[in-house]
Amino acid sequence: MSLTVFTQTAQHERFSFHGNVNVGKDVTIDELRQAYHAVVLSYGAEGNRSMGIPGEDLPGVFSAKDFVGWYNGLPCNKELHPDLSCETAVILGQGNVALDVARILLAPVEMLKETDITQNSLEALANSKVRRVLIVGRRGPLQIACTIKELREMVNLPKVRADMLPADFKGIAEVLKDLPRPRKRLTELMMKAVKEGGDDKAEKCWGLRFFRSPVEVLAGADGKRATGIRLALNKLEGSGESARAEVTGQTEDVDCGLIISSIGYKSIPIDPAVPFDPRRAIVPNEMGRVQDTAGLYCSGWVKRGPTGVIATTMNDSFDTARVLIQDMEDGKLDLSVNKPGAKAITALLQTRGVRTVLFSQWEKINAEEEKRGRSLGKPREKLLDVDEMLKIAWS
Amino acid sequence: MAASAAVRSAVGLTQRFVRVSPDCSICPLYRLNACTGATDGFTAPNRRLRTSIGVCQTEDSSSPEEHERVVNVVFIDRSGQRTRVQARVGENALQLAHRHGVDLEGACEASLACSTCHVYVSSEHYEKLPEPEEREDDMLDMAPMLQENSRLGCQIILTPELDGMELTLPKVTRNFYVDGHVPKPH
Numbered sequence: 035m036s037l038t039v040f041t042q043t044a045q046h047e048r049f050s051f052h053g054n055v056n057v058g059k060d061v062t063i064d065e066l067r068q069a070y071h072a073v074v075l076s077y078g079a080e081g082n083r084s085m086g087i088p089g090e091d092l093p094g095v096f097s098a099k100d101f102v103g104w105y106n107g108l109p110c111n112k113e114l115h116p117d118l119s120c121e122t123a124v125i126l127g128q129g130n131v132a133l134d135v136a137r138i139l140l141a142p143v144e145m146l147k148e149t150d151i152t153q154n155s156l157e158a159l160a161n162s163k164v165r166r167v168l169i170v171g172r173r174g175p176l177q178i179a180c181t182i183k184e185l186r187e188m189v190n191l192p193k194v195r196a197d198m199l200p201a202d203f204k205g206i207a208e209v210l211k212d213l214p215r216p217r218k219r220l221t222e223l224m225m226k227a228v229k230e231g232g233d234d235k236a237e238k239c240w241g242l243r244f245f246r247s248p249v250e251v252l253a254g255a256d257g258k259r260a261t262g263i264r265l266a267l268n269k270l271e272g273s274g275e276s277a278r279a280e281v282t283g284q285t286e287d288v289d290c291g292l293i294i295s296s297i298g299y300k301s302i303p304i305d306p307a308v309p310f311d312p313r314r315a316i317v318p319n320e321m322g323r324v325q326d327t328a329g330l331y332c333s334g335w336v337k338r339g340p341t342g343v344i345a346t347t348m349n350d351s352f353d354t355a356r357v358l359i360q361d362m363e364d365g366k367l368d369l370s371v372n373k374p375g376a377k378a379i380t381a382l383l384q385t386r387g388v389r390t391v392l393f394s395q396w397e398k399i400n401a402e403e404e405k406r407g408r409s410l411g412k413p414r415e416k417l418l419d420v421d422e423m424l425k426i427a428w429s
Numbered sequence: 430m431a432a433s434a435a436v437r438s439a440v441g442l443t444q445r446f447v448r449v450s451p452d453c454s455i456c457p458l459y460r461l462n463a464c465t466g467a468t469d470g471f472t473a474p475n476r477r478l479r480t481s482i483g484v485c486q487t488e489d490s491s492s493p494e495e496h497e498r499v500v501n502v503v504f505i506d507r508s509g510q511r512t513r514v515q516a517r518v519g520e521n522a523l524q525l526a527h528r529h530g531v532d533l534e535g536a537c538e539a540s541l542a543c544s545t546c547h548v549y550v551s552s553e554h555y556e557k558l559p560e561p562e563e564r565e566d567d568m569l570d571m572a573p574m575l576q577e578n579s580r581l582g583c584q585i586i587l588t589p590e591l592d593g594m595e596l597t598l599p600k601v602t603r604n605f606y607v608d609g610h611v612p613k614p615h
Contacts, residue, residue, distance in 0.1 A: 038538065039536070039538070181567075181570070181571065182567045182570055183542075183564070183567045183568070186563065186564075186567060215570060215575060216570035216571065219566065219567070219570055220570075343543075343571065344536065344537070344542070344543060345536055345543040345544055345545050345571060348536055348545070
């Protein structure tokens with residue numbers, strides 16, 4: 035989303051931002067509920083689903099969350115140092131995040147240079163030996179989870195060709211005309227990539243691999259790092275969005291030195307006092323009202339699970355807001371009691387040695403990143419150190 | 430959502446932002462192949478074109494002087510209410526809606542990264558619009574209740590031949606309810 039929209043909201047007289055607070059540790063949800071009439075949980079899904087297979091912890095295996103965090107400048111991922119000296123990378127999962135990772139691994143450096151990708155990762159990618167990226171999914175082409183925009187960006191990548199297996203697409207052409215528009219256009223684009231492949235002379239290639247599930251990460255003779263992955267071959271039972279992958283018993287080994295697991299994000303519990311469904315990894319709720327907890331709401335991925343693009347989640351947030359307003363109007367929120375709000379919370383935090391960052395202070399961090407970016411011809415150069423950010427914010 | 434939508438969109442969106450800033454694609458000079466590349470101190474060869482460039486440089490809401498640069502458009506909102514507005518040649522329908530307080534969402538600010546400005550175009554005017562580029566079609570895929578006459582408002586550039594166009598806002602936004610609840614109309 036655009037910075038401008040957020041900035042306009044942030045500058046509203048009835049809006050205030052308090053950063054640098056670890057909710058659940060520096061202040062509890064119950065303390066927030068005492069200070070405010072309503073509390074809304076919108077903290078997304080910062081954990082990731084693990085594959086749960088042997089060898090997953092070997093060097094060379096990363097979660098997409100960490101890999102994306104690395105090239106996007108998340109402070110906690112700055113020491114990731116992924117080894118990009120292998121020829122083949124395998125990405126498990128075929129959602130938009132998986133395609134983003136593939137694009138970053140294969141895009142010409144000239145393209146990446148103009149973005150706000152971190153300078154460290156830009157240098158690492160400039161020296162990368164990765165030439166082939168396989169994006170692997172459990173089911174078939176008609177079940178692929180990415181959307182067409184991201185697929186088109188891969189198809190249109192300069193100096194990269196597509197390397198698909200025509201066998202994976204058997205029977206697809208016949209059912210195309212009956213598909214709903216979004217699925218139809220997405221499938222047509224994949225078929226085009228199968229047929230046309232792209233620039234034959236291209237050194238780099240990418241491919242989708244279907245009907246394959248990871249069962250083991252293979253280590254080399256010394257057992258010290260990932261050198262390959264064993265994939266189980268599946269067959270599809272049923273069709274359409276609800277088709278299931280069933281084991282066939284056959285497996286296939288793929289040599290690779292970089293394995294990125296992109297099989298979904300996961301919300302984590304923020305505070306023991308907040309109900310949490312560990313199976314679905316969401317806060318149990320009814321239309322955004324947290325179960326059995328008056329005055330507590332949730333929106334976005336922590337409410338519905340980690341799927342959906344920005345527009346979906348934006349609309350979901352609008353829905354939670356409407357529900358909250360409805361509860362105010364219906365008297366479900368007791369507004370007769372005065373609540374102290376931020377005054378009480380910042381005072382509490384102060385006694386605990388926690389200093390907050392206000393929006394105007396965040397803007398100093400933003401301005402500094404933009405300033406550093408300008409000298410490098412980038413929209414911004416991200417600060418990777420939280421202490422440095424705080425120093426600038428409080429200067 | 431630190432590690433999810435915001436992060437994964439940052440590189441892609443910023444890339445796009447850098448490329449389209451300033452947004453030449455909505456400028457009538459660019460679309461008529463008359464752009465001299467300058468962003469200030471315009472010296473457009475055609476006087477008629479030059480006045481409409483003022484639109485890009487300033488956001489003043491005074492109505493244009495010459496009759497042929499006004500395009501009459503009607504917005505029909507979700508409750509059926511009609512709002513007649515006057516558009517300037519060269520602006521897009523999203524800008525037009527915002528200028529007149531019409532409730533058309535534009536989450537990605539015309540960068541072809543969402544479908545929130547989805548509108549239905551009156552059929553005789555739909556025919557007159559240039560074909561959508563692939564990227565617009567990709568975003569339209571995400572819009573609920575897509576129809577033959579669906580377009581993204583931010584990609585509709587007002588020209589004199591669109592005079593009389595009616596743009597209808599779709600009744601449903603993308604609401605998902607885990608328990609299958611159907612939202613009450615607001």
